[in-house]
Amino acid sequence: MSMLAFIGADPEGYAILELRQAHNGAPVIPARLVSATDFPMAVRTIEDEHSPRWIMLRTTPWMQPLLAHGVFLAKAHILSLAQRILHRSPLSSGALDDFDVDSPNAPILRPNQDALFDSPVTGESLDDLVSMYLAQRQALPTEKSARKRLELLIHAESVGALVACEMEHTGLAWDEKAHRELLREKLGPAVGEGTRPVKLAQLAQSLAHALNSPGLNPDSPQELLRALHRAGFAVQSVRAWELEQLKHPLIEQVLEYKKLSRLASTHGDEWLDQWVTEGRFHPHYILGTVASGRWAASGGGALQLPHSIRQVVRTPVGRTFVIADGRQLEPRILAAISQDRQLQEAGQQDDLYQWLINAKLVSDRNEAKLGMLSVIYGGGGGTSGAVGAALKKNFPQAMAYVDQAAKAGERGQGVQSWLGRGCPPADEAWIQAQRATHDEAGQRAADAAARSRGRFTRNFVVQSTAAEWALVWLGHARHLIRQAGWGDTCQQVFFVHDEAVFECPVELAPQLGELVRHAALLAGRTLFGEHSPNFPVSVGISQNYAEGK
Structure with missing residues (x-):
């Protein structure tokens, strides 16, 4: 018998626990108050005896x-994340208020509460949670297939939230000594807050001299751009990807400064003191804030670890990393959601790009990758555009799928992922741009805004489904472990x-x-059935993160 276990807040104590039958909501264990001391054991007992789905507002x-x-929880339904999904999903059968998942203390709004006269409920009482859960169940679609997809998304997102908590608790193994040695080698002796490290200061001074700009602050994009213009470099910005196109010793010096400056500011001594404890990095992961369903992280730069830092991510003696990476994921996702038979055939291969080469659709792996990305992300220039045209000819159903998503976005309409995550509506700036078309400049601005949103929705249908596959993948791996x-x-x-x-x-x-x-x-089959494309995973085993890929 399926069970639901609610965790509510006790305003005069710590927590309230209640166990109910999932199919009819009948209480199995009456609501009971538990103290902070007794809470872990009480939850463990319910988990071991009933294996319920745990209902809570937030983790x-x-x-x-x-x-x-x-204490391990196998299943969950995180109400705040479910509310965001149901609020945005076109599959929802009823309108639900959005939930501010960005705010750690966002209030609960009772269903049908009169916002003019009643203030939002700020607690997490059991009654509030039960009402919110029932309203969410009511908002699920009645059509069987749509309901199954949206339920799967909510459950996967909720288990993903448990995984995020577990990762934050465990932390990522980090060699503090090696990190300090790296900082001393690259930046020189440790300095106080707000002071430029010695080697970085020397490089800044050298840059100022080479660019004939006394007092130059290379950390200021505006100052650096003006100095480069005066030196004869016609660059539009000082972004690394643009500067890397220029092969010149002075530009290499600028890039070296930018790399070391980023190391000092994002992973310097202060970062190490704040984020690494007893040899482990404990970032805070956030779900529900990125439109596509991808994860974010609060502080610590967890999702942007440069290669120079990855070399100090090392396991203790006797343990190792297993690093798993989905291969050519987005083209395979496009094959699945578009149901393009030719692309699905390519997706059955372990190396989709090699299939494209063997089929003489592209000449090498770089063309294959750039061509697929141009199709998915809406590019169209240069070699990638020519390859994209060839792919469009050979995979018409897949290309039509993303083209239709782009056209919907250009019209201001929404699109959805495979499981039903809806993209946010067009923002006010887009709406205003479409209204202000009384002259040629206004029309150009409106067209540019429409194309931009079209690229977003074109990418959304693929990227958001890829995020769903990843969630289900993590959930299956967690269960199998x-x-x-x-x-343990x-x-x-x-x-x-x-x-x-x-x-x-x-x-x-x-x-x-x-x-x-x-x-x-299993993740592919869970989302797309037994005819799912192949989703191969590259696996590296190494005690050093930088060497495991």
């Missing part, structure tokens, strides 16, 4: 004490987009790698 503050006491009896020794410790990093005993690494590959296979 905070409940998951932190549970993880500290080694637990099923294998490795829950193998942990997921890092995740970014389509790459998951696990830490385990050295002797278990090959088996864990196979388990993670199998989880990827």
